[in-house]
Amino acid sequence: MKTSLSQSVKFIITVLLTVIAAYAVGIYGNLPWWSFVVTNILIAVAIPQKPIYAFLSGVLGIGLLWFSLAFIIDSQNNHLLSSKVANVLPLHGSYISLIILTTVVGALLGGLAALTGSYIRKS
Amino acid sequence: MRLMPFLVSAAVTAGLVFTLNIQLKSGTSKTPRLGYFLSPQHGFWKNAEKINTDFNASLVANELKGDVDVYMDDRLVPHIYAEHDEDAYFVQGYLHAKFRLWQMDFQTRVASGRLSEIAGADKLSIDRFFRRLGMVYGAEKTEASINATNPVMKATVDAYTAGVNAYIKQLSPEDLPFEFKLMNYAPEAWTPKKTYLFLMFMSYDLTGRSAAADLQLTNTRDYLGYDLFDKLYTNQQDSLDPIIPKGTAYSTPAITPLKPVGSDLAYLHKQDPNLAFKTSEAPEAPNKNNGSNNWAVSGTKTKSGRPILCSDPHLGLNLPSLWYEVQITTPTHSTYGASFPGSPAVIIGFNDSLAWGVTNAGRDVLDYYELKFKDSTQKEYWFNGTWQATTNRQEIIKVKDSADVVENIAMTHWGPAMFDAFYQNPQSKGRNLAVKWTAHDASTGVETFYQLNRAKNIDDYLHAISLWKCPGQNFVVATKSGDIAIKQQGNFVARWDHQGDFIMPGSDTAYDWQGIIPMSENPFIKNPERGFVSSANQKPTDATYPYYLGTAGAFPLYRGISVNKQLAALSQITAQDMQAMQTSNYNVFAEMARPALMKFIQTDKLSSDAKRMVAKMTNWNLYNNEHETGITAFKVIWDSVEDAVWGDELAGSTIPLTKPESYILLEQMKRDSNFSVADDIRTKNKIESLQEQVMLGVENATKKLIALEKENKLEWSLFKATRVLHLTKIPALSRMNLPIGGGVNIINATSENHGPSWRMVVHLTDEIEAYGLYPGGQSGNPGSPYYDSFVDYWAAGKYYRLLFMAKEKLKANEHTKWHIQFKTA
Numbered sequence: 001m002k003t004s005l006s007q008s009v010k011f012i013i014t015v016l017l018t019v020i021a022a023y024a025v026g027i028y029g030n031l032p033w034w035s036f037v038v039t040n041i042l043i044a045v046a047i048p049q050k051p052i053y054a055f056l057s058g059v060l061g062i063g064l065l066w067f068s069l070a071f072i073i074d075s076q077n078n079h080l081l082s083s084k085v086a087n088v089l090p091l092h093g094s095y096i097s098l099i100i101l102t103t104v105v106g107a108l109l110g111g112l113a114a115l116t117g118s119y120i121r122k123s
Numbered sequence: 124m125r126l127m128p129f130l131v132s133a134a135v136t137a138g139l140v141f142t143l144n145i146q147l148k149s150g151t152s153k154t155p156r157l158g159y160f161l162s163p164q165h166g167f168w169k170n171a172e173k174i175n176t177d178f179n180a181s182l183v184a185n186e187l188k189g190d191v192d193v194y195m196d197d198r199l200v201p202h203i204y205a206e207h208d209e210d211a212y213f214v215q216g217y218l219h220a221k222f223r224l225w226q227m228d229f230q231t232r233v234a235s236g237r238l239s240e241i242a243g244a245d246k247l248s249i250d251r252f253f254r255r256l257g258m259v260y261g262a263e264k265t266e267a268s269i270n271a272t273n274p275v276m277k278a279t280v281d282a283y284t285a286g287v288n289a290y291i292k293q294l295s296p297e298d299l300p301f302e303f304k305l306m307n308y309a310p311e312a313w314t315p316k317k318t319y320l321f322l323m324f325m326s327y328d329l330t331g332r333s334a335a336a337d338l339q340l341t342n343t344r345d346y347l348g349y350d351l352f353d354k355l356y357t358n359q360q361d362s363l364d365p366i367i368p369k370g371t372a373y374s375t376p377a378i379t380p381l382k383p384v385g386s387d388l389a390y391l392h393k394q395d396p397n398l399a400f401k402t403s404e405a406p407e408a409p410n411k412n413n414g415s416n417n418w419a420v421s422g423t424k425t426k427s428g429r430p431i432l433c434s435d436p437h438l439g440l441n442l443p444s445l446w447y448e449v450q451i452t453t454p455t456h457s458t459y460g461a462s463f464p465g466s467p468a469v470i471i472g473f474n475d476s477l478a479w480g481v482t483n484a485g486r487d488v489l490d491y492y493e494l495k496f497k498d499s500t501q502k503e504y505w506f507n508g509t510w511q512a513t514t515n516r517q518e519i520i521k522v523k524d525s526a527d528v529v530e531n532i533a534m535t536h537w538g539p540a541m542f543d544a545f546y547q548n549p550q551s552k553g554r555n556l557a558v559k560w561t562a563h564d565a566s567t568g569v570e571t572f573y574q575l576n577r578a579k580n581i582d583d584y585l586h587a588i589s590l591w592k593c594p595g596q597n598f599v600v601a602t603k604s605g606d607i608a609i610k611q612q613g614n615f616v617a618r619w620d621h622q623g624d625f626i627m628p629g630s631d632t633a634y635d636w637q638g639i640i641p642m643s644e645n646p647f648i649k650n651p652e653r654g655f656v657s658s659a660n661q662k663p664t665d666a667t668y669p670y671y672l673g674t675a676g677a678f679p680l681y682r683g684i685s686v687n688k689q690l691a692a693l694s695q696i697t698a699q700d701m702q703a704m705q706t707s708n709y710n711v712f713a714e715m716a717r718p719a720l721m722k723f724i725q726t727d728k729l730s731s732d733a734k735r736m737v738a739k740m741t742n743w744n745l746y747n748n749e750h751e752t753g754i755t756a757f758k759v760i761w762d763s764v765e766d767a768v769w770g771d772e773l774a775g776s777t778i779p780l781t782k783p784e785s786y787i788l789l790e791q792m793k794r795d796s797n798f799s800v801a802d803d804i805r806t807k808n809k810i811e812s813l814q815e816q817v818m819l820g821v822e823n824a825t826k827k828l829i830a831l832e833k834e835n836k837l838e839w840s841l842f843k844a845t846r847v848l849h850l851t852k853i854p855a856l857s858r859m860n861l862p863i864g865g866g867v868n869i870i871n872a873t874s875e876n877h878g879p880s881w882r883m884v885v886h887l888t889d890e891i892e893a894y895g896l897y898p899g900g901q902s903g904n905p906g907s908p909y910y911d912s913f914v915d916y917w918a919a920g921k922y923y924r925l926l927f928m929a930k931e932k933l934k935a936n937e938h939t940k941w942h943i944q945f946k947t948a
Contacts, residue, residue, distance in 0.1 A: 077171035
């Protein structure tokens, strides 16, 4: 039985690892955009957590990464492109909606991947 | 392992990855692959360029013979300084690709009928049209001829190609231009053929109108009968002010084309067979207003005593723009101007010695010949009294998510059989038609620009343009040494009257082209007494020119009158005066048409609303300025009157017919008021007078104008709603509803999605004083601040001073911001 403190440390470490690994496999544009799904599964296998925590670390890890990247890029671009894309996609030109959509897509898939990984380990 | 939850969660994860990794259907189009598109490390976010991007770079290229320095100014215009000419074109190719790669790919795909490959079967009819028109066929002929006979041009285009490919090679997938990600495909290597395909597309854009017009005119003639047709579509233009002043004497023609015996019956009156065939959609015909202004004033009319040259080509207004500004300086020449992404060298610009500009000649260089095939195999056709064999040209169209489509094109004496049992559109009406087009002949157009970039005097200019075949252009030139000249140049067919206006019989060589007019007989004028030369797509000459010019509908009349009137009136001209004239909104058509209309309007018999609208028109100052409402009233009234007069004659047709040009009604109104065509032929017991039709038109117009007034769209710029459209036509990537005046028949020829695509004013002083801009920006990336950075300035009628100077001076200039160094390995 693990203490709640070590559980939270483990959770935080998992989130950080998720961010780092996803960022690393994303640097090489030749790898598919969903490579983080693989790294999330591997991390969930390597660091066993309850499925719910694994899911949340995946959500938080990829959500955080995609949000920060999109947010930083967008600020440095004065929302020029995001405002256009938010009209190409049906988001009424709102760059905030587009950043949220980006975050949600990444987070959801990140969470599901980690959840899947956690079930491999869990007996 | 908990199997069930694992399986469920694995399935959901995989399903989501799959769904986000494919293009989903959305209406008639498809979404991007959403996961990829949204991924901040792969998708569109990577194209969101930093506002303060640092464009400094140092690159190594094995292909270079020496080092090349590029200085970028604050408008992102590159100034290329190379020791070798080929190196300069290598770098031009590299920069075109760096800033415009998607556009280069897309435009050559359109030209070569390869849209289906990326967009699916929806685009098949457009692809088939361009294949059957012989776009690829023409580009192949040009490539073969340049490779075989022109080592300098081959080396130039090869160097350009290598530059484009050097950029593509180093491009990582996450840095692909935005539109590739949106449409989900990847760029392929550039080839010299793509350059020639792009130039074929310009030939299509500027002379391809005949591909639609000849069919429509034939159908109109068949519908109305020749006599009524001849009355409605007269080629006479009373108010013509030609490019070459009236009264100029022409020498005896070298070719006297002979009209085939019996052609009055066999050709001019020919009836259509009215067969039923399955038809496919034709692409939008090239814009009727594809035209331009150019002029040069001699030192006798300028304040400085030096010539000034102006050029503003009117084309479709698109983002990314057709144009890309560049300075190219090598030991052989130093040139600045607007270039085409897709082609080496500068297309419209100036060098150390002279400036040049172009407008479209508008001459008919594309004809249809009707074929009679022996049987459905289309292996033989009737020609000069025997069955003649066709050859088969196969073109394979790849279609996304679908099987390849094979086009079997029967090649004939005339050219490709464009329309046959396998390909028809509503205007072709079941006919088998071969197309003959000067753009099918091997082109040496690239060399014209190459030579113009290096030209030092009028002789060099004449030599350069002697290589020009298609699309026929009016080349204007002004030199530092004080000469001005203009020549209409291209391969123009020596035609007998009306030859090629309609579909011609394809069974008889008597209908063939009997020669190309020798260059020495093409209209030319140098240093005329009036102190200026000009062109605005009007007929080049008066009726004493010994060759038939084609249907008058191809030659807009009024811009030329406006240009010549204003130039004649000006003296002590400065570059600023020329800018004002290039952006002038004066409506010379309305100046003539308004009083002609008013002759027929009985104000006291009008409704009160109509009175008010007519008053708006009569109180108007005749300028198509942004906020005027009088021009809107005038335009809607004039169009309604035309509809009332012509509408009945053309109403019964199931396919669109050619509407008579505006000048025909106007000149008729000025000539006499008993114009028989005014009668509404649908009312049997009554003969309507022109006056009744005008009054009817005014009342109809009033209804439209009142509706516009309610929508608050009476102001000219709101009514006209000028837009610069992204090549995909997606509004979010376009600039809509620009605050700008102008219009058709106006020197500032800005209509809905068409107008001055590059404005240039060059004062040929010792140190050249040049101004210019185009409605776009140097970057093709919608995520860049340089994507549309010139648009507002352009709409406001302002100009940038163009930086044209030697390397050391430019390097030190306050506007120079970045340095891209190309080093040879």
